[in-house]
Amino acid sequence: MSHQDATNIAGLTITASHLDVGYGLHRVVRDINLQTQRGDLIALIGTNGSGKSTLLKSLAGMLPAMHGEVSVLGTRPGAAPKRVAYLPQHPVSSHTLPLRARDVVAMGRFAHLGLFKRAGATDREIVERTMQRTGAVEFADKPLREMSGGQQQRTHLAQVLSRQAEVLLLDEPTAGLDIAGKAAVADIIAAERARGVTVVLATHDLADATSATAVMLLAQRVVAFGPPDVALSDANVRECFGFTQPH
């Protein structure tokens, strides 16, 4: 039985075994082992350059696996674009691109629509609803190039949500948001999990990790992986960040 068949039968959403991820010839993290189910939240914690984004890009199919096996929704990463959505760490802001917030959010439906299918009432309703969820509805007609960092983040997050994927790969979704914005993202993640979506979240913030199913501490290797209370031990956090969080 192949690795991918095993994934389907066990109802797992993401599996990785002995996975090495990196760029070109440079391996950033070796020997990652991971299994997720519907509704799981996996928090990837680590400093800059620890390998969080590299792992997310590999799961999104943007970087090939350097070694080992990885499967997302029973297929290779990147092969199910309608069912997996990825929010990059620094979504691009173009100074020339004439796109309003609602146009950027509507681009999240392109994976479903392909080249020719016309966007229907359902698509427009989804776009409107996701803009309401992230607050992007308040500046729906504002051009991307005139938005603040926080507004752009809300717009890109709405785009990712509008794909209505089964796996969400979020690279620091709260970057540039204030406390209320962060709380809104936490609510969104909880709501997505409640409808069975698997969320993999890269973050600097240990507070984001406490509600996770499992936490992976990264420092160019897997320092610890397990339930938050076990993985986030003082010793592990010190090894990962070089200091201990005050309790």
Next chain:
Amino acid sequence: MNLSFALADSLWGPFARNEFMQNALLASSLVAIICAIAGTYVVLRGLSFVGDALAHGVIPGIALALLFGIPGVVGAAVGALVMMGGVSVITTRVRLSADTAIGLLFVGMLSLGVIITSRSTSFVGDITRILFGELLGVTHADLAWQSVVLVLVAAIAFIAHRPFVLMSLDDGLARTSGFSVTFFHGLMLTMVAMAVVGSFQLVGTLLVLGLLVAPAATGALLARRVSTMMLVASVCGVMSSYVGLLTSYHFDVAAGASIVFTSVYLFVLVAVVTIPRRMRGASELPHQHEHGH
């Protein structure tokens, strides 16, 4: 009354009285729309330099075609293919910054074109025609050929609109949305090459970049949507064609260069006029408030 008649006559008379001016206006308007469509993505995806390289890459092809008596368009198409292949190999295989590599390829092709042309007995006439175009000798066959190119370029832009817009924002977004970036980038370059091959006879390989970039850049300043940007670019391009041809007729100056100059001048004008609006947008950025939900 006489004055307004004289004014109207000087604005439209040259076109009403001369078939070559009508053909030139029709051809340059077709080319302006072709370039507005392709140019929109050139500007959005930052391909100006690649566009320029493609425009010069066609020169050896045209020169060879002239030497052997083949239609220049065929030579240009072959030249564009070679250049696209070269750009693609260089940007993926060679460990040099892309602009250096493309710049070298561009100058290499340009000099090769000049060397080939220098073998011809009518060297100066040929090279001038290749570099600066020949707007006032447009034939019906040229118009038919430009109409075909317009249909093809518009078809590519229509079919690939979604991946092109995604790629303009971010290649990764296009890839994770299920579109092959390699394929659609190649298709975009093909579209730009078609625009170059369809336009060079009119404005010349040296100036075609102006029509690709200036109207689209003006569109980017004014539009809030990609489709509007393309429309504004087309209108600017056609307006520049008219103003440029009229200037050329009344003041007896080079037609192609007048059109391109008008389109660049129009961009500068719009850029200056819209400075206050853009400054306002920029100054708002650090103070934007965040609402929680």
